[in-house]
Amino acid sequence: MLWSALVFAAVAQAQITAGLNHLRFGCSQITIERLDPLVNPGMFPTPHMHQVVGGNAFNASMPGTDISNIASCTTCGPADDLSNYWTANLYFRARNGSYKRVPQVPNRFLFNDRFTTQTSGGVTVYYISPGKGKVTAFKPGFRMLVGDPMNRAKKYKSQSCFRCYSGPNFGGDDLAPCSDSRLDFEGFPPGPCLGGIRSNILYPTCWDGKNLDTPNHKDHVAYPTSGPSNFLSTGNCPASHPVKIPQLMLEIVWDTTQFNNKADWPEDGSQPFYLSTGDNTGYGQHGDYVFGWKGDALQKAMDANGCFSATCGNLRSQDITAAKKCTIRKTVNEDADGWLTKLPGIQME
DSSP, X not given: OHHHHHXXXXXXXXXXXXXXXXXXXXXOEEEEESOOTTTSTTOSSOSSOEEEEEBTTOSSOOOSSOGGGTOOOBSBSBTTBOOEEEEEOEEEEOTTSOEEEOOBOOOOOOTTSSOGGGOOSOEEEEEEESSTTSOOOOOTTOEEEESOTTOOXXXXXXXXXXXXXXXXXXXXXXXXXXXXXXXEESSOOSSOXXXXXXXXXXXXXXXXXXXXXXXXXXXXXXXXXXXXXXXXXXXXXXXXXXXXXXXXXXXXXXXXXXXXXXXXXXXXXXOOEEETTSOSSSTTOOEEEEOOBOTTHHHHHHTSSSOEESOGGGOOBOOHHHHHTOOOOOSSOOOSSSOBSSOTTOOOO
């Protein structure tokens, strides 16, 4: 544990020295339910379950406007980040065919406050910039989607990955996401992970400079010409999408350790995990984003000089107790935590 902490600190110091701005903070869940205002606006319930973090403007129909003027609080560390981030949930399917939602655990090593270690499940959010004047922060009304929930085959190059922790206390967590072929998998790890599983979702870093959204929530953004090859990618943007935007990444830690008993796994020994979309490959991992930062707070953070913390650019941080008071009323009320005979909304064979 100590060695891993020292390695993490060394990596952080190297990034600071190189002038890289690395904004990292935790966000508690604001809801777990079947809503998706991007892909299925106005629909409730939607076809599959999501876990959502961020501002309290989240609902079945979010207008394409400045969300920071609608939300009044956030579950995230920076008080000015009223954005929303959401992903599919992870479920364990027992040998008897029943399902149980896999709990999430707080991340660690959040600098300058105690947010990450005390979040309620949720997500760790990263925004990366090569330095002052190198990226253009997202604009009010901006939104995007990465990944394809219907995908079931290996096709992306490190757009997302799963890290199989090699032991307790985040074993094997001392390398960049999607960079270790021994521990990182594009789909679900094939066997039990002694310390749980970490998901990473890397968003595109290039924008067409015109559209805040497109019908599929993807065409207005693109990866660098070199592709989404790794974390902290600073590659050149294609001519069609010339504007560099911050590298956004979501990181989720799934506590799969309570499901490591192979006697509970399928009789053929195949891995037993499913995304809430009904995907048992992991290739359909995806993430949604609706920008909602106040004013120029994110741009200032991205222009900070060699910052590695939750308070880049003198961001206003809030205490975890304030964040946990930020709630919304559930639109879709159904069991999200008990043993289920089927995934919510998903018809399995």
